[in-house]
Amino acid sequence: MGSLKIENVKKAFGPVEVLKGIDLQVNDGEFVVFVGPSGCGKSTLLRVIAGLEDSTSGRVLIDGADVSVTPPAKRGIAMVFQTYALYPHLTVKNNMALGLKQAGTPTAEIERRIKIASAMLSLEPYLERRPAELSGGQRQRVAIGRAVVREPKLFLFDEPLSNLDAALRVNTRLEIAQLHRRLKATMIYVTHDQVEAMTLADKIVVLNAGRIEQIGSPMELYNAPANEFVAGFIGSPKMNFIDGARLGETAKTVGVRPEHLTVDANSGAWKGTVVHAEHLGADTNVYLDCEKAGLITVRIFGVYNAEPGATLYVTPDAAKTYRFGADGKVLR
Amino acid sequence: MSTATRSLPRTIGAHAILITYTMIALFPVVLVVMNSFKSRAGIFGAPLTPPTPKTFDLIGYTTVFGQGDFVHYFQNSLVVTVLSLFFVLLFGAMAAFALSEYRFRGNTLMGLYLALGIMIPIRLGTVAILQLMVATGLVNTLAALILVYTAQGLPLAIFILSEFMKQVSDDLKNAGRIDGLSEYTIFFRLVLPLVRPAMATVAVFTMIPIWNDLWFPLILAPSEETKTVTLGAQLFLGQFVTNWNAILAALSLAILPVLILYVIFSRQLIRGITSGAVK
Numbered sequence: 038m039g040s041l042k043i044e045n046v047k048k049a050f051g052p053v054e055v056l057k058g059i060d061l062q063v064n065d066g067e068f069v070v071f072v073g074p075s076g077c078g079k080s081t082l083l084r085v086i087a088g089l090e091d092s093t094s095g096r097v098l099i100d101g102a103d104v105s106v107t108p109p110a111k112r113g114i115a116m117v118f119q120t121y122a123l124y125p126h127l128t129v130k131n132n133m134a135l136g137l138k139q140a141g142t143p144t145a146e147i148e149r150r151i152k153i154a155s156a157m158l159s160l161e162p163y164l165e166r167r168p169a170e171l172s173g174g175q176r177q178r179v180a181i182g183r184a185v186v187r188e189p190k191l192f193l194f195d196e197p198l199s200n201l202d203a204a205l206r207v208n209t210r211l212e213i214a215q216l217h218r219r220l221k222a223t224m225i226y227v228t229h230d231q232v233e234a235m236t237l238a239d240k241i242v243v244l245n246a247g248r249i250e251q252i253g254s255p256m257e258l259y260n261a262p263a264n265e266f267v268a269g270f271i272g273s274p275k276m277n278f279i280d281g282a283r284l285g286e287t288a289k290t291v292g293v294r295p296e297h298l299t300v301d302a303n304s305g306a307w308k309g310t311v312v313h314a315e316h317l318g319a320d321t322n323v324y325l326d327c328e329k330a331g332l333i334t335v336r337i338f339g340v341y342n343a344e345p346g347a348t349l350y351v352t353p354d355a356a357k358t359y360r361f362g363a364d365g366k367v368l369r
Numbered sequence: 370m371s372t373a374t375r376s377l378p379r380t381i382g383a384h385a386i387l388i389t390y391t392m393i394a395l396f397p398v399v400l401v402v403m404n405s406f407k408s409r410a411g412i413f414g415a416p417l418t419p420p421t422p423k424t425f426d427l428i429g430y431t432t433v434f435g436q437g438d439f440v441h442y443f444q445n446s447l448v449v450t451v452l453s454l455f456f457v458l459l460f461g462a463m464a465a466f467a468l469s470e471y472r473f474r475g476n477t478l479m480g481l482y483l484a485l486g487i488m489i490p491i492r493l494g495t496v497a498i499l500q501l502m503v504a505t506g507l508v509n510t511l512a513a514l515i516l517v518y519t520a521q522g523l524p525l526a527i528f529i530l531s532e533f534m535k536q537v538s539d540d541l542k543n544a545g546r547i548d549g550l551s552e553y554t555i556f557f558r559l560v561l562p563l564v565r566p567a568m569a570t571v572a573v574f575t576m577i578p579i580w581n582d583l584w585f586p587l588i589l590a591p592s593e594e595t596k597t598v599t600l601g602a603q604l605f606l607g608q609f610v611t612n613w614n615a616i617l618a619a620l621s622l623a624i625l626p627v628l629i630l631y632v633i634f635s636r637q638l639i640r641g642i643t644s645g646a647v648k
Contacts, residue, residue: 089543110549122540126562136548183544195540 038100039113039190039223040065041086046095048081055081057247059095063225063240068217070226072234072270073244079227080195082244086225087193088112099190110139112191115184119196121176123168123183129155130164133183147186154185157216174205181216194226198233210236231271235259243267265365268292274322277333281360284329288360288368295322295336297357305350309333314343325349398624405429405617412613429618432605438593439619442601447626449511449597450580453518457575458568460519461526462534466556468527469534470542480531486524491517492584502589509592517585522575529574533567534560569637572630580627598623 041063048056055078063069071079084090086097088109097104104112115136123132130151137147155161158178168176177197184192194213198206214237217224228234234241235255243250243258243266251263255271262268268276274295281288299305300323309327321341326332335351343349360368403419404412411424420426433439468480491498498517499508507513537560545555561568586600602619605612 084543087543087547089546108549109543109547114547116544116547118540118544120538120540122538122544124541124544124559126558135550139549183548 038065040100041191041223041225042096042098042101043082043086044096044098046082046085046092046097048078048085048090049093055247056085056092059249061242061249061252063223065223066221068224068226068237068239069242070228070234070238070240071242071244072228072231073250074270075229076246077244078247079229079244083116083193083195083225083227086191087114087116110136113189114191114193115187115189116193116195117177117180117184117197119199121168121173121180121200123176123179125168128165128167129160129171129179129182132168132179133186136183136187150186150188151182154182157185157219158182158212173201174209177201177209178212181213185216185220190223192222192224194224196228197226198228198230213237232273235271241271243270245270261367262359263367265290265292265361265367268359268361268367274334274336276359277330278361279330279333283331286360289363290361290365292359292361293353294357295334296338297354298333298335298351299354300335300337300341301350301352302348303350305352307333307351307353309349309351311343311345311347311349313345314341316340323349325351327351401617402621402624405614405621407614409614412617426614429614429616430622432612432615433618433622436604436615438596439598439601439622442596442598443622443626445511445595446580446597446599446623449514449518450576450626450630452511452515453522453579454572454576456515456519457522457526458572461523461571462530462561462564462568463556464523464527465530465534466560469531480527484524484528486520487528491521495584495588499588507589509590509595511590511595513589514585514595514597517589518579518582522571522579525574526571529571530564530567533564537563565637569634572634576630576634577627580623 041061043059043061046056046059047054059078059082071082073079081090085092088104088107092105099112099114124135127135133151133154134147137150142150151164155164158181160175160178160182163171163175163179168179171179177200180197197213198209201209210233213224213226217237226233226237238255240252241255241258242252245266251258251267253261258267258271262271265278269278269292272294276292276294277298279291279293281291284291307327307329309325309330312324312326312332314324315322318340320339321337321343323335323337323341323343324332325335333351362368400416404416406420406427406429407424408426408428411420411426414424418424464483468476468483502508502513507516541559541563542555545559550558581599582597583599583603586595586597587603590596591600598619602616602623605615605619
């Protein structure tokens with residue numbers, strides 16, 4: 038069991054309002070990712086849920102019970118931190134056991150849970166080592182293990198992959214996804230990386246400047262962004278935004294994703310000059326300076342030879358073109 | 370250093386400067402220790418030569434130990450220094466933790482107020498302190514000295530330690546909170562071990578002035594029972610005749626305990642157990 042409800046949570050540090058009224062419902066067993074640029078309040082929101090930070094107003098309910106005044110250790114949560122935050126003076130085993138010991142769990146039960154968790158995360162060979170003797174990836178697995186043994190109602194992840202190198206990040210991401218499938222636990226995950234959000238989440242919460250911009254499944258956000266911010270934040274490379282007036286449109290801004298543009302050497306809607314091409318093997322990103330649309334990115338699947346200076350024509354897919362009003366909201 | 374970054378003239382120059390400085394710094398100490406092993410005639414005849422078989426004499430040391438109470442003076446000095454140090458480190462670290470960890474109204478003002486003592490010498494308040502000690506009946510007790518030295522050491526301790534405590538990872542403290550550790554456990558078990566090098570620095574800075582102080586023992590605790598080593602050594606300093614052998618021997622002996630404490634703390638300075646706590 039582990040549902041979470043956040044009702045109109047606000048948080049201010051002095052005169053600075055970091056969270057401006059957040060409402061959110063997380064169902065049991067869901068994997069929810071908070072994503073947004075740095076300073077958008079996503080980590081603060083996570084810390085309010087954990088009880089490490091008091092909200093200025095509003096309520097946090099875990100399994101229907103108001104936990105606004107409950108200390109972190111009694112909320113039935115476990116947290117994995119960006120910097121691992123392992124206790125340097127304790128062995129891996131004791132790092133995992135500490136929280137349970139504090140809660141008065143019987144020793145046999147602690148042993149049993151550590152055994153299951155360390156098997157799950159392949160930590161058995163390291164149980165007697167100290168954190169200083171482990172690599173970054175191993176440390177983060179210990180931190181995850183420390184959360185797993187608590188059998189919490191809610192798992193909270195605070196940018197757990199940011200300190201890992203690229204290859205390890207992909208592996209650990211996979212492990213977290215498998216962990217969620219196996220434990221069927223509710224997980225809340227904070228990241229600024231939209232790729233992590235898209236790959237892990239059942240539900241993504243896009244935050245910007247202390248407000249929720251949109252909540253939805255990864256595909257909902259990709260296919261039907263509510264506004265310009267979400268459209269620009271989800272998807273890589275970023276969506277092209279073109280001034281509506283230049284295209285003779287009534288909308289303020291027209292958006293089209295790089296993958297929804299087709300190129301042709303001879304004819305098309307917009308004529309442009311190749312500025313730069315990135316060859317990634319599986320696809321090619323071409324930067325075009327168009328007469329009508331300005332600088333745009335085009336994503337072409339497969340290998341495509343485009344020399345800088347060459348002239349190309351691009352045509353947007355009309356069905357996948359978004360129009361945004363002056364307030365940034367999508368026009369339907 | 371690699372051979373590529375080494376140059377002979379520069380190495381010689383650096384060593385020459387360092388060796389000169391070391392000699393200047395050690396000269397008075399060496400002079401004191403050297404002359405403490407010489408006879409009175411030896412000290413005045415050739416103060417700069419090391420003891421020869423002719424001038425070697427342990428008269429200074431036998432006088433000091435013969436006076437009997439010197440062991441007791443040493444004990445007083447040690448008790449005062451160690452206890453003051455303990456309280457300075459304990460309260461200083463606690464205050465520094467509160468200032469760096471908790472957001473409360475007046476936090477900055479409180480920090481400034483606590484650091485003010487660095488700029489105002491405590492000796493300016495000697496008369497008031499003496500009156501206070503008389504009123505509370507603490508004159509001629511070691512407690513009076515310990516209280517004054519604790520107050521004297523706290524400002525610098527808080528100032529240095531709060532800077533270091535700010536650098537301790539928030540994630541680590543929060544992990545402790547989520548695991549249900551009390552704020553005291555977080556402070557003693559997680560934070561203190563991580564700021565150990567800073568604690569050792571503060572300990573060295575605090576310890577030496579206390580051990581060497583003559584002012585407060587002379588004013589607050591001059592009785593035979595509570596004399597410290599520095600005050601005890603004054604015994605041999607007469608208006609007309611000064612027993613140099615005994616004074617030099619007493620001072621040489623007084624170096625030893627601080628030296629031992631210093632060695633203990635400097636090991637802590639070098640050792641760091643922070644690796645592995647955070648990235």
